[in-house]
Amino acid sequence: MIKSTLTTCPFCGVGCNFYLESEGNRVSGISPSRNHPVSRGRLCVKGWNSFEFVFHPDRLRKPLIKKNGKFKEASWQSAYALIVKNIRRVMAKYGPDSFAVVSSARCTNEENYLIQKFARACLATNSVDHCARTCHSPSVAGLMRSFGSGAATNSIEELPEAKCILIIGSNTPEAHPIIGWRIITAKDRGAKIILADPRSTILSNYSDLHLKLIPGTDICLLNGMMRVILKEGLEDKEFIRERTEGFDELEKTLEKYTPEYVEGITGVPKEILIEAARAYASLKPASIIYSLGITEHITGTDNVSSLANLAMLTGNVGKPASGVNPLRGQNNVQGACDMGALPNVFSGYQSVEDNQSRGKFEQAWKVKLSIKKGLTNSEMFQEPGRIKFFYIIGEDVVHSEPNSNHVVSCLKKAEFTVVHDLFFCKTAEYADVVLPASSFIEKEGTFTNADRRIQRIRKAIEPLPNTKSDGRIIMELAELLGYPMRYKNASSIMDEIAGLSPIFGGVSYERLEELGFLQWPCPDKKHPGTKIMHQERFACGKGRFFAIEHKPAQELPDGEFPFILSTGRILFHYNSATQTGRTTILSREFPENFVQINSQDAKRMAIKNKSKVSVSTRRGTLTVKAAVSDDIIPGVIWMPFHYANKLTNILTNDAFDPISKIGEYKVCAAKVEPAKT
Numbered sequence: 001m002i003k004s005t006l007t008t009c010p011f012c013g014v015g016c017n018f019y020l021e022s023e024g025n026r027v028s029g030i031s032p033s034r035n036h037p038v039s040r041g042r043l044c045v046k047g048w049n050s051f052e053f054v055f056h057p058d059r060l061r062k063p064l065i066k067k068n069g070k071f072k073e074a075s076w077q078s079a080y081a082l083i084v085k086n087i088r089r090v091m092a093k094y095g096p097d098s099f100a101v102v103s104s105a106r107c108t109n110e111e112n113y114l115i116q117k118f119a120r121a122c123l124a125t126n127s128v129d130h131c132a133r134t135c136h137s138p139s140v141a142g143l144m145r146s147f148g149s150g151a152a153t154n155s156i157e158e159l160p161e162a163k164c165i166l167i168i169g170s171n172t173p174e175a176h177p178i179i180g181w182r183i184i185t186a187k188d189r190g191a192k193i194i195l196a197d198p199r200s201t202i203l204s205n206y207s208d209l210h211l212k213l214i215p216g217t218d219i220c221l222l223n224g225m226m227r228v229i230l231k232e233g234l235e236d237k238e239f240i241r242e243r244t245e246g247f248d249e250l251e252k253t254l255e256k257y258t259p260e261y262v263e264g265i266t267g268v269p270k271e272i273l274i275e276a277a278r279a280y281a282s283l284k285p286a287s288i289i290y291s292l293g294i295t296e297h298i299t300g301t302d303n304v305s306s307l308a309n310l311a312m313l314t315g316n317v318g319k320p321a322s323g324v325n326p327l328r329g330q331n332n333v334q335g336a337c338d339m340g341a342l343p344n345v346f347s348g349y350q351s352v353e354d355n356q357s358r359g360k361f362e363q364a365w366k367v368k369l370s371i372k373k374g375l376t377n378s379e380m381f382q383e384p385g386r387i388k389f390f391y392i393i394g395e396d397v398v399h400s401e402p403n404s405n406h407v408v409s410c411l412k413k414a415e416f417t418v419v420h421d422l423f424f425c426k427t428a429e430y431a432d433v434v435l436p437a438s439s440f441i442e443k444e445g446t447f448t449n450a451d452r453r454i455q456r457i458r459k460a461i462e463p464l465p466n467t468k469s470d471g472r473i474i475m476e477l478a479e480l481l482g483y484p485m486r487y488k489n490a491s492s493i494m495d496e497i498a499g500l501s502p503i504f505g506g507v508s509y510e511r512l513e514e515l516g517f518l519q520w521p522c523p524d525k526k527h528p529g530t531k532i533m534h535q536e537r538f539a540c541g542k543g544r545f546f547a548i549e550h551k552p553a554q555e556l557p558d559g560e561f562p563f564i565l566s567t568g569r570i571l572f573h574y575n576s577a578t579q580t581g582r583t584t585i586l587s588r589e590f591p592e593n594f595v596q597i598n599s600q601d602a603k604r605m606a607i608k609n610k611s612k613v614s615v616s617t618r619r620g621t622l623t624v625k626a627a628v629s630d631d632i633i634p635g636v637i638w639m640p641f642h643y644a645n646k647l648t649n650i651l652t653n654d655a656f657d658p659i660s661k662i663g664e665y666k667v668c669a670a671k672v673e674p675a676k677t
């Protein structure tokens with residue numbers, strides 16, 4: 001008999017819903033949910049192909065233990081015993097500061113809650129973090145300090161109602177395709193589309209204005225737009241007066257960002273800058289959409305606060321189809337943050353340093369908790385030897401962290417590393433124990449998408465033999481460590497989260513079944529959830545302007561490395577491609593890494609399209625094929641980061657934003673040469 005299971009896509013943060021059709025333990029088909037408010041019966045190519053990888057022969061089916069440098073299959077019992085023995089040994093020898101836990105944006109909310117609880121209660125450390133550090137930690141920090149809440153202000157389905165959309169640092173149709181479709185719908189309904197991107201992408205065809213800025217000059221561009229708005233009296237004076245603070249300081253800072261000055265730094269012609277500022281300020285409501293082109297800089301947090309400045313200056317916050325909206329990368333990166341898989345907060349963004357919050361969790365969890373903030377991912381992999389025990393779940397850090405070779409040195413220096421994954425990833429090579437996890441279709445739980453929408457995932461098939469969900473593994477280990485974490489089911493974990501976290505107070509599986517989803521904040525059982533944030537007041541009372549100066553990237557082109565290297569995602573792949581790379585249709589389109597280079601630059605260096613070139617930075621060299629094109633500005637080259645056999649991140653710079661600690665993936669100095677044959 002065919003069973004139909006409604007669930008949520010495991011790839012990007014759009015959170016499309018679909019039905020999986022299964023017979024026994026095989027999935028036979030997929031059909032999009034027509035009623036879903038975000039996807040409305042559509043899926044992108046990744047969504048349509050989101051289950052083939054589950055049955056790939058590469059799936060890990062047994063725990064692996066490394067002995068004398070070689071992995072051997074082992075029983076769960078012996079793998080657990082070895083982990084517990086080494087946790088106890090490292091704890092006795094070095095103490096809790098020697099542990100680091102990397103949680104996963106691919107795991108459910110309930111699993112992330114368990115993982116951070118395990119780190120804090122069993123390992124006595126707040127050093128738990130996840131890949132938000134490498135994508136949207138500046139959104140959490142920047143929006144939190146500007147608005148009092150670090151999440152998207154509006155809902156995806158409002159986008160077609162916008163009169164103007166500013167898309168900056170986002171190749172939306174490839175990275176978040178269903179939101180790309182919503183932007184095109186807005187365009188069809190008459191919205192003005194402003195694109196700020198050094199590359200021409202699908203959206204260039206739909207944009208009214210394309211601001212081709214030099215990577216790393218976003219603050220200068222945004223300050224320039226704000227200065228034009230003020231000089232032309234297009235600001236929302238009432239909103240600024242009634243709802244915000246810090247405006248005078250911002251106004252003073254903007255004075256020097258004349259269109260000519262901005263053109264000199266960003267490369268954007270002053271006429272286009274002025275037109276973009278006028279359009280954004282006068283066509284209301286106006287929405288800002290952004291992604292990693294904004295966040296992955298040493299100024300990531302300041303970039304985000306500059307977007308918040310622009311939105312507040314024009315009164316574009318707290319209204320339908322307006323606001324500042326980060327497009328979260330992974331399916332549950334929003335949820336992993338929300339659940340406290342971060343080194344400074346428990347679930348619901350409650351500070352570990354706040355006595356009242358910590359006391360509440362101590363009482364509920366019946367354990368003494370550390371008052372000290374933990375290490376971020378970037379800090380865990382900063383100094384080889386600092387961390388003695390890594391516990392890494394569903395995250396291929398060797399692939400995804402900047403300056404991969406340095407990450408490898410940190411893993412090699414650790415005394416013990418545990419990895420959970422579906423596949424034997426790059427990071428697993430450096431583990432002592434590798435545990436076979438189960439996928440999104442083999443478990444119950446929830447994911448939270450980019451617009452704070454908590455949605456169910458449901459079990460379509462039983463876990464493949466000998467695999468276990470990450471949540472089950474964590475609970476079993478906690479039990480062996482003498483700290484039982486027993487829950488009847490995923491729903492009862494959500495009940496604990498709701499009981500301890502005011503912004504999720506009204507969330508329960510009963511309500512999710514009834515309503516389909518809930519957008520937080522949802523403080524009580526009668527609350528319908530929040531589609532638009534900051535309507536009457538900001539979460540922090542008044543919105544805060546920050547006076548921010550342009551600051552150049554940490555590593556700029558010079559005589560030896562004359563190009564700016566930037567990186568990103570392509571439509572057919574997803575992050576480290578552990579899943580999409582094991583899906584026939586997705587992996588056949590772009591099977592290998594490449595570098596996009598401007599045609600004038602290529603001609604000057606006698607580089608032909610599809611010829612082999614060496615791309616080098618101060619950290620390494622890769623040989624890949626050239627994609628010669630006019631879709632990128634001269635002086636800038638671009639590479640996707642998906643390919644494990646040609647790791648782009650051996651090239652990227654691990655200089656990080658001092659506030660959010662994100663690495664500067666989007667700008668580093670590079671050179672390109674025809675490859676020696």
Ligand code: SF4
Pocket residue numbers: 009010011012013014015016039042043044045046047048176177178179
């Ligand atoms: Fe999945 Fe994102 Fe594609 Fe929707 S847009 S189907 S969530 S990958």
